[in-house]
Amino acid sequence: MRRRLWRNCLRPSHQTRPPPMAVKWRGCANLWPARGDWPGWPSLSGNRGWRRNLPRPRLSCTFISDRATRRRAIMSKPHNALLACGLVMLTACAPPDTASLAPASPDAPPPGQSGFLLAPDSRVMADAAPRPSAQPGQTYALATLIDMAQRNNPETRAAWERTRQAAAAVGLVEASYLPQISAQILTGWQRAEGAGIEDGLGLLPQGNVTGDIGVTTASVSVRWLLFDFGRRDAARAGAEELSFAANVAFTGVHQLLIHNVTQAYYDLQAAQAREGIQRARLSAAHEIAAMAQARRAQELATVTEEAQAGQLVSQARFDLTRAEAETAAANVRLATLTGLSPATRIGINPGDTLALPARPPAELDRFLADTLSRRPDLQAAFARARASEANVALVEASFRPQIVASAALGHRWTSGQLSDDRVPVGLDHASDRDFGGVFVGVNIPIWDGNARAMRLEAAQADHNAALAQAEYLRSSAEGEIIAAYEALKAALAANQAAGDLVRTSRVTYDAARSMADQGLLTVREVDTALRLLYDAQIAEVEARHAIRSSAAMLAFASGQIAGG
Template structure:
């Protein structure tokens, strides 16, 4: 009799799995311990066992600081010694604004998508290697000799080249390429649109800041006027021709003028920060900005014509992007229709397997051969439960939505152009009225001050005319800035605000100077 060898299945893998089965729930140590207790980081991100509290015992929900997060990257160098006019500010914004950089990356992604759709039209060739090794031991009862172990070894390697090529698909890949090209075109014009928006944002906030700077200067001039009035009152008081009440009113006017300077300075700083935010640069930059409210602007604007509106629609990048999206949706219908058609493909393989077979003391058996083959096939869809029909209807619905979205974009664009045209007409009229108001207010203040010095007026009238002159000058600055902003707004909505040169010469824009009278201050 010969005994059989008993093999026991190793139990240590099972034990290890049982020991590790509870590790998943241990991750709860990473979370806060309670809904009303702050999370405090501990070792390797685990929650600390010590609660964070303030000196009064209140829970402190602050987080640990990370100094590396305070490092703000600056893609361009800024020269703090130079004076930045509008074109220089726009150039700085276009080179550093994160929005333009993101639009650039999206345009590159869309271009790569076109390349990927073209790549699927080419054959796919892959190299595959399969290797294996097997060793076995089997006890065999041999007469006379007794029990004998026979070792068997099998090993081999199969290198192979495989080719797959979709030869014909009834235009599905061509439709995908068409859709990808339309999307790439939309991304490219959107990139230009983002630059146009940056130009408009910087222009608008530049003129807002210029108006605030002018307002600060006007407040300083008003303070000088108030001090001149105070000096006149003091001179009359020394001569016995004024009262202490008049002196108090004059001093009150000076105090009000000083308060206006403080407020005007705050407004100047606020508009400066808004300008930096529109540029997409660090708010801590200290730039020397050159104002531009001394430029000429047209007296009036007669509005836009149908020809101007049509020209604007043809060059607006958002309209072109919407049209490209509509064309891409039409290509999507072609893709869905192609799913109903058969696909013809070619598959080929080339391999050279080799292997060794060894049994005990017998000589090794070596095997080497080569194999090659090619298959031409066709895949014909027959039944899919209505999936392809649903995909086709969905593609048609997407195309309908894209078409209506494009039509709405056209209507909205026309409304934007007309509203911008009306705003420009109103702004120019307000600027003309403000200029007249400043002239009359200046005459009234000079006359009232001179009359008071000669004993023919009252301090109340002088203060009133001084305040009226201040309001008129502020209104003039605001109206001038509003006129420039309205001109930039119209040029932007008309798709004509495409460079820093055009932004800095708004009065020379063809869309604005088409029917205008000569320019004025």
């Protein structure tokens, strides 16, 4: 049997004694490492011991029955295709190597960097909007700067987009009340092949059968949710409350911007006033130094007094430099808020201010009750709480059934072909027909693993949290209003005291300067009077600035700020 196996493998055409089972020869080139085909291999001729010299085969000849041969012949190509598809899918499922995207250690720079200094990224400034520029030498009133900020500040545009988003959410809920119409076009083709098919009756020889079928369907369907027992109503109520909250928040953004611009405007005014005082102080220091030098030339003053006069000039110059830096910083902040370039020098009118209030509002309790209801953040917070309450009703409605009506109308085209190489004539089939239907269904939720109960509990917790947050904001707002009220009262009292201090300091300095001209006072005594005068003037500037800032803060905290 073994000798017959080798002979059949070497000579597939050998027919002396057919084996009881068919032999499938896969090619001797795959069995032995030969240089050519077996029938023409010269080393086998004239050598009786060639069997002993043959290398041991790596693969053995396979005996396959006729039925297995036919099955493998039919299924070999599909199996190979499935195997290839499986390998491709396994390759696609390989996880990506993301470890190389992060730094190797906490103290190592990110990949592609030699240190912790980033390279310039041109995409940062690629879409930067051009900023308006101020006219050189032009002075701006507070109302003009507020209008510029409302038009140019990105925060107002972002808040406006959020209001549009909330309005679109309301429209999305409204759309759920209307029917949904959709069109579908589906087409497909399928082929089935069979090789070595036998006739069960033995009337036909083996053959190949091929079948093709194609289907195309075009349809229009309508789906309408008729009743949901309050689900859409609750969703609409929640969306409307969120839209109201977005609109109120939009107003709050504008009020905050107005307040910030107003404060920056008053800060710049105060900084310019302090700078002017320091300039006057430097000029007075130069006068005192000149007086000391003149007296020194007349031998009426000592070297110490002359040095003290020079010290006054240096100190005044230092204070002026610091005041100029504060003015520049205030200018940068105001320019940034108004949407201008931070390098823009904004000119303002020092006299363009609101009249100082004579006294704070009376009856604080009534003032609180009226102003708390005007605050945008409180209105938005309680609107969000009402929206969360509507969400609770929405989850409760999910326990109820839904009634849905649907309809479909379409057309289907079908074509098919069956061919057999044993039969000269194939079979063809083609058909097309219309189809349609109208349906009404009821969806009744019965059990979902307690998921709806968990959603209801989460919605109620969210509603309670929203109410607590709103109550906290209301309490904080009361504190802000009372603090601004007390700050305004203190600023008004400080302004009155600062005015008296400036008047008395002016009298003291004038008297000291007159006595110094007569040689009755030293430079140090004159400097003390001068310092007290300018400190009083700065205190008056700070008091007036505090009044305006406190009044603006009180108007903002009470939700009543609408301009400079």
